[in-house]
Amino acid sequence: MQATTIKVDPKLHSSIRRLKAREQTLTGFVRELIAGEEKRRALESAATAYTALMAAHHDEAAWLLEWESAPLAAAPKRRKA
Numbered sequence: 001m002q003a004t005t006i007k008v009d010p011k012l013h014s015s016i017r018r019l020k021a022r023e024q025t026l027t028g029f030v031r032e033l034i035a036g037e038e039k040r041r042a043l044e045s046a047a048t049a050y051t052a053l054m055a056a057h058h059d060e061a062a063w064l065l066e067w068e069s070a071p072l073a074a075a076p077k078r079r080k081a
Contacts, residue, residue, distance in 0.1 A: 006030075 008016070020029035054061040 016026060016029065020026065054064075
């Protein structure tokens with residue numbers, strides 16, 4: 001792993017120290033923040049792609065609406081033999 005030093009001003013450093021858990025290192029805290037931001041951006045991108053897909057494929061959107069309204073809590077009806 002490549003070691004990198006990032007310099008922050010004293011006020012920001014104090015804020016980071018207050019925000020992190022007592023048992024957590026500054027490096028670990030910053031690593032978690034970056035990983036969380038990466039995940040948030042990936043989910044935002046996926047939501048945008050999903051919205052575009054639903055806008056482009058109205059039949060798929062209608063099928064999903066039908067699926068969401070299905071009474072899944074009720075037992076399925078049995079077919080007559």
